[in-house]
Amino acid sequence: MPDVVITVENLSKSYLLGHNTGVWASNHTLRDVIGREARNFTRKAIDVFRGRQVVQGDEVEEFWALKNVSFEVKRGEVLGIIGRNGAGKSTLLKILSRITEPTRGRINIRGRVSSLLEVGTGFHPELTGRENIYLNGAILGMTQREIRKKFDEIVAFAEVEQFLDTPVKRYSSGMYVRLAFAVAAHLEPEILVVDEVLSVGDAAFQRKCMGKMSDVTQQGRTILLVSHNMTAVLNICSKGLLLSAGRVGVLGDASDCVRQYMREVTQVKQIPLEFRTDRLGNGSVKFIRAYFANNCLSTINEVRSGDDITIVMELENNTGAPLTRFHVSAPIRDGSDNIICYLSSALQRNDFDYIPYSKTIRIGIRIPKFQVVPGRYALTLFSTVRDELADWIKGALTFEVQPGDYYGTGKLPVVEQGQFLANYSFCDMSGLSNEVASCDRSHLSDETARTA
Amino acid sequence: MQDVIVIEAGRRERNYWLDLWRYRELFRVLAWRDLSVRYKQTVIGLLWALIRPVLSMLVLTIIFGRIARLPSDGTAPYPLMVLAGILPWTFFSTGLSEASNSLINNANLISKVYFPRLIVPTATVVVALVDFLISFSILVLMMAWYQFLPGWQILVLPVFVLLAFFANIGPALWITALNVKYRDFRYVIPFIVQFGLYVSPVGFSSSVVPEQWRLLYSLNPMVGVIDGFRWCILGGQSELYAPALAMSIGVTAFLLWFGVRRFRMMEKSFADLI
DSSP states (O other): OOOEEEEEEEEEEEEEEEEOOTHHHHOOOHHHHHHHHHHHHHHHHHHHHHTOOOOOSSEEEEEEEEEEEEEEEETTOEEEEEOSTTSSHHHHHHHHTTSSOOSEEEEEEESOEEEESSTTTTOOTTSBHHHHHHHHHHHTTOOHHHHHHHHHHHHHHHTOGGGTTSBGGGSOHHHHHHHHHHHHHTOOOSEEEEESOTTOSOHHHHHHHHHHHHHHHHTTOEEEEEOSOHHHHHHHOSEEEEEETTEEEEEEEHHHHHHHHHHHHHHHTTSOGGGOOOEESOOSEEEEEEEEEOTTOOBOSOEETTOOEEEEEEEEEOSSSOEEEEEEEEEEEOTTSOEEEEEEHHHHSOOEEEEOOOSEEEEEEEESSOOBOSEEEEEEEEEEETTEEEEEEEEEEEEEEEOOOTTSSSOOOOGGGOSBOOOOOOOOOTTSSOHHHHHHHHHHHHHHHHHO | OOOEEEEETTOOOTTHHHHHHHTHHHHHHHHHHHHHHHTTTOSSTTHHHHHHHHHHHHHHIIIIIIISOOOOSTTOOHHHHHHHHHHHHHHHHHHHHHHHHHHHHTHHHHTTOOSOTTHHHHHHHHHHHHHHHHHHHHHHHHHHHHTOOOOGGGGGHHHHHHHHHHHHHHHHHHHHHHHHHOTTHHHHHHHHHHHHHHHTTSSSOGGGSOGGGHHHHTTSHHHHHHHHHHHHHSGGGSOOOHHHHHHHHHHHHHHHHHHHHHHHHHHTTHHHHO
16 A cells, blocks of 8 residues: 655745846946945845845845645655756755755655765765765764674675775775765665766666665665656656756656656757857867758658658868868767767768868768657767867757658557667578578579579 | 654754754764864874963963963962863863864765754864863873872862863854854854953963952853862862852853754754855
8 A cells, every 4th residue: 555655745945046237347436346345245234133144246036946846755656856957856855855944835754764965975085985884874874783784785885895994085986986875875764865876986886776776666665866867767767757947847657757858858959050059179160050851962851760861960160271080970869868879970981081171061971761760869969170079069959750661561669669670571481491501502592593 | 653754944843852862873973083083194193182282381371370470279380270271271162163163064964964963063062072081181190290189179070071061062053053154253263262262261360350350250151161170170279259150150051052042043044055
């Protein structure tokens, strides 16, 4: 009988923000500055006198990090909390773990809560690994007896046996993180609140952590997890909560939340490429346009599974000279933010060794029979010139792949049946004695056919 | 069967003191951490706890005893009397200055984990207390040197150690809470400590203070503490002025209540302000 362990009702939290108005920048005569400082000082003095918080800046604004958030979590549920940066996820976790107090609203929690908002909270660099295990354990709310009991397990999980009596300031960052996570992973609370801690360590360690997380789930514990890793959310969470700008966007199925989240993220990216500012690189070459074209190189608005397509990229050469050792990659990500394929000039051919100078360069990637199931995808564009990052735009082009006739049968696998359309054929092999023979015979028959 | 936690704006934890008890292990661990880190990577380590009071004793004895020629308590040697004042004073000043920065120094804990915040400054004062107990060995050595035998009063000393502890905690809690909100207090503390050394009867006996001012003088809680220490350590040589002691105890109790109250009022917003 699943009962409710966490009830959140109309939770709101506001912060005060200070702004500097333009006075400082525009007319900074001494008189203005003195006047401004005097006003600020008076305001601060009044704040102190009334026991209020001191906020820097000329104007104080109230900012609602969370607004009227309500939800329930049942025992044994794993709730994934997702949302864009600044959506209020961390604030929510902080309130749930009693670190800060809500401005309005109410929460009821049944059971012992442990929160893990950071790995290695309170680690002291001067103390040894052994000492830090005890310290960190105590901070996370474990008793000394519990820690002693699990000590060997923690050490084994972290793989730091050799360095137990070394101060952690001499640890490599990987060892440090492993030790920190190992302690946290051995917490056994009834309710666990976790913030984005899966994104540490190398791939092998991450897999280990994911395994540990699903173990915990199977033991029927309640988990609240904040993550930007959509795959993790889809794998671990039974329910989802999408926060957007401090409000509940979607509450329900984890996959619904992820879908809505991806839509939200991609919507922002519909600005034309030239005007995108969220790019990295030195800008010697810049992507200015990317689109799909068909075999005849005319632009197409719709991409279907099984179509012959060409991804056309227009770049601006800002070096004023021919390009040498030029390289382009275009990973395609699916709706859960996983890279499903990596289109790269480095993999497929030698990089473009030489491209004669012209202001605009056009490069195409031809893909015969697009082997991708219908869904929403995003293309990241990445280029280097002589091994230096020139331009990098995540989610440069988002597109929807429509159902198409890949196999010539009018049929496609349904969503649960994979993401990739393999090129294969079935045949009846019962008449053939064994594989080797068939291989030889076909070889022979080829020979005879040729001689004949 | 299970405890229900209610989180609401402005709600005073009903089981705050119970929580404090539940987190006693964290308290122990934090105090242990501060202690073991305190003298890491120093050459003479614990000796620092001894050197500081000895040096202050020398300076104050020379200034007040030799140059100003102030009288000692009864027949007690002047350095011994000064030392009996310096020990609790050093405890008070280190406790106050370290506790007032303790929350800021542990900002990463405050903003990431819940626990009764009272633990942090209190653990810091406990660390200062350990230093204080260690420095008692100097007193023993000095007494052996002067062949000075304490009377039965020495048995009451633990009571005054406790008084010193509370006199320390009260203001420390208040100031550390204020320090989180207004960092100005970071600059106020060293000043208070420096000033207090001369305002409190550390380098001189409080019998120097004119009779009619004694009661007013005892508004400083450290007056009662230091007088009590001298009375215990120097035996009958230093008389205990009862009204002044009562006054100091009263002020200490008030500051303790006030400090805890202010601290708890501001505690919930620490994570937002720090």
